Amino acid sequence: MGIIAALIIGAIxxxxxxxxxxxxGFGLIGNIVVGIIGALVAGWVLPQLGVSLGGGMIRDILSATIGAVIVLVILSLIKRA
Structure with a gap:
């Protein structure tokens, strides 16, 4: 995947x-960072759970979103502590 595609998928x-x-939300740059970190998290967590979402760009966006939600929930828990 190209760097531009990774940035676009991370932003979305x-x-x-x-x-x-x-x-x-963290603004445009923060959302891109959270999305990319979320994609990395989802790339590790989803296969561990046996989840397969298919293929293509929609799968990439969906899995990155799931990972980004996990990251944001963890960050909000850390903020509260």
Whole structure:
């Protein structure tokens, strides 16, 4: 995957995760970072759980969003502590 595609998928996934986890958006750059980290997290967690989402760009966005939601929930728990 190219760097531009990774940035676009990260931005979309971070934005979606920010909408799902209310009040947890970090702006454009922060959302890209959260989305890319979320993609890495999902790339490790989902296969461990036996989850397969198919193929293509939609799968990449969906799995990155799931990972970004996990990251945002963990970050919000750390903020509260």
């Amino acid at each position: 996934a971070g934005w979606l995760a920010g909408k799902i986890v209310h009040g947890a």
